[in-house]
Amino acid sequence: MTGLAVDDAAWASTWRPRAVGDKLLLTLGLVLCALVLPVWPGSLLVGLTAVGLALGPARVPARVFARAVRLPLAFVAVGAVTAVVQVSTDGIGWAPDAAATGGALVGHALAGGAAVMLLATTTPVSDLLPALRRARVPAAVVEVASMIYRLLFVLLISMRTIREAQTSRLGYSTARRSYRSSGLLAAAVLTRSWDRARRLQGGLAGRGMTTDLRVLPEVLPSSRSFLAGTVLGLTVLCGLTVVLS
Amino acid sequence: MHIAEGFLPPAHAIGWTIAAAPFVVHGARAVVKEVRENPESTLLLGAAGAFTFVLSAIKLPSVTGSSSHPTGTGVGAILFRPPVMALLGTVVLLFQALLLAHGGLTTLGANAFSMAVVGPWAGYGTYRLARRASGNLLVGVFAGMMIADLSTYVTTSLQLALAFPDAESGFLGAAVKFLGVFAVTQVPLAVAEGFLGVLLFRVLTVN
Amino acid sequence: MSGGRLAATDVVVGYSRGSRVLDRASLAVPEGRRLAVLGANGSGKTTLLRCLSGALVPASGRISLDDAALEHTRRGLQAHRQQVQLVLQDPDDQLFSASVAQDVSFGPLNMDLAEDEVRARVVEALELLAVTGLAARPTHQLSYGERKRVAIAGAVAMRPRVLLLDEPTAGLDPSAVTEALAALDRLQRRGSTVVMSTHDVDLALGWADEVAVVVDGRVVQGEPEPVLGDDALLARARLDRPWALSVGARLHQLGLLPEGPLPRDTEALLAALPTGTAPTTPGRS
């Protein structure tokens, strides 16, 4: 495997063949709901929906999803605590509504994070890039982004192998050696990346590359019932939030 | 350390997206022009972006015992200039948000402003100044990469302070808090990234 | 040097260090036959293939197709590449797209074919290489052997008359080699001329109709048996003699092999030897 668990999950997801537009409508809808709806019960509903859809119909492994959503927790916790601590002339204390403000921050962040991960674990990044093209992003920019996606896996493997070789030769046994090894590692990966680009250029010229990297667009048919379900679901979610809050 | 999804209030998310947009569009124009004049540069720019992504995955040991990752935008700014880095940095941030759950979509604008705009420009400016003042490439690289890293986190702290002003002391008090938590702790890591840059350029200039 | 539709004549390629990689090398690619280009690493066999494909401009000499010299202009190269495709040794040097099917479509699209035609060619190429099942898989999840075959499919989809392959079996395990050779057979039966570079003399003897050894910047071309049985040539080329020729020659002397060409691989040798009475597996396990 490639080692980027979210990417592996996206390619293996049962939602991978769904139209990117369908998934974008649903997930961006959830992201927006997480952002603008009041935390109770909006965030809870968005979070539950995202988790339910990912683990249920989209068949994303629970472990991958949980780990991905957990990753930003350190930032969210530290950031939320910092936001609700009050600094005044008589020292440091909690702001008056610390619990509510902190809770709201964590709630919004978790719900939003889960919604973004629903997109990320069901849609490979390379599927999203053609959608950028439809959103009027210049072709050259989309092609550069596609190359980044392809090459980052090649370079990640290089980086891991070099680091393993360095570790094996005791390159990370002290902090000082770790710095030195990291510098050598960064330089090695940089030279590899240039070399890769140069060689790929030769390889693609041989395949008749002219000015762009044109490929056959993949046809992923849009589903009316999925779109209808999305609109209905998001409406119900907003309605419930308004009624309950 | 990127601002997580859902952490910024909607108005701030929109505001920072608008603030970052002109720089990113400017960078996109630079890339389009470069690719039109020189079709092969698609591959080179792709490699540069992939390198930035991978570099930010290299773990640096910090003095405090924990470890952190370089921002990687300083080296890109020195090698490819800040406008190009504004675009590549934003693409890398999008990839980090989706592949690593690092950052977010609604906070992409805010993160792009700090990491793909302020960091590269501040780093590049410092690099030019320090290199001219000292006459030494490595001094310039060290200062440039350190400032690129540090200015990114200072910007992030100020963004958070703007979004969450202190109830009593307002923006200034909040700025002190967030800078204390997110930027002061970053100083040793910024120094580490500066050293990483020196090691990296030393190897590159030997070859 | 004639008769081949694709040919190199007196090609000189010199590198910076003064010594020439190719020094008036000539090669005629026999149409419809399997040609193995043999040489040690660094002998210049990759350079020769790159010259034949148009990727490298020789310092002097000419590359010709149907007796017309290749012109290294944009237009000349474009026409040449539609007929002659080179598959590089490292598949990561040619695969750029995240999806297998999209990557294979790149070459045909560059030929300005209609979308339906491109789609048909992608399907055909994936089938010929027996990688249809990988169409929807991301490139970066494939194994090395799978990536190699997808890279070949990318060239095959352009329906070249001549397919040049640089070390297509390097790094593959025996079953992957068998699969790769079977795919090349399907291509050849469909009318393509297949040229493979390798330093595996046993493989070349078993597979090729004709061999070309790159040695000291030149090419010695001929039927496999005399060329791969020429010890002086092989020593200069830093190659081994195929075991089947060494063993076969001795067994022929001992009267155990019939007259005619020597067997080229284990199966042929065992089939040609008289059968004994005991079972074929040694009784020592």
Next chain:
Amino acid sequence: MSGGRLAATDVVVGYSRGSRVLDRASLAVPEGRRLAVLGANGSGKTTLLRCLSGALVPASGRISLDDAALEHTRRGLQAHRQQVQLVLQDPDDQLFSASVAQDVSFGPLNMDLAEDEVRARVVEALELLAVTGLAARPTHQLSYGERKRVAIAGAVAMRPRVLLLDEPTAGLDPSAVTEALAALDRLQRRGSTVVMSTHDVDLALGWADEVAVVVDGRVVQGEPEPVLGDDALLARARLDRPWALSVGARLHQLGLLPEGPLPRDTEALLAALPTGTAPTTPGRS
């Protein structure tokens, strides 16, 4: 499973997709003998070597050295790495310093040795691998075979008791293979235990004192002849039977080979066969 100083016992390594790469695999590395680890690509032989080197932590099972279990702590691994070194297949991803001598000195420098000692070890390692002439060269200018040998020198300079090599001959031409094997011989004579992974059964038969086949997540270990003559095992492992065993068995039946172990390579086979009268080269060139 005992007697080996370095051993893996009931090692399990599972990947995300549910299927296990290694499923209670056990291997004892025989001290001072040449061990070839055989398996198709993807069989798990690299995974096994990475477990033995400490680079990979198995889900269960243990790695032991001198009957003491390896603890995957900072300290435990550091001690292990001074005794066991793994050289990976791709040299490009193991050379990361500017010059050959610098790269080889990386390991010894990290062992806190005095500078003189480091210098001596670098000289020694370069000599053992016959790459002394390359010491001052930048690593990216080397040929593939040279890079492979320099990567091995980097591990050898740490004077490990056990040297694990992942496909050290892959991608090398015959003369480079000969040179690499000669270097491994010198290492072994100096007292190191050498373990090599490969999918080249002919090479393994000719080189190894003992072989281990990785198949279905487990390891079948033994003397080369019975293991590499076991057709059912080889079929499961997607490996070929070495030609020398197939041909040798038939010739043995025909009464042409003396009793005793079968010859393992061309030279041995030709030496064991009765001599004919005609010259050894076929008379057709």
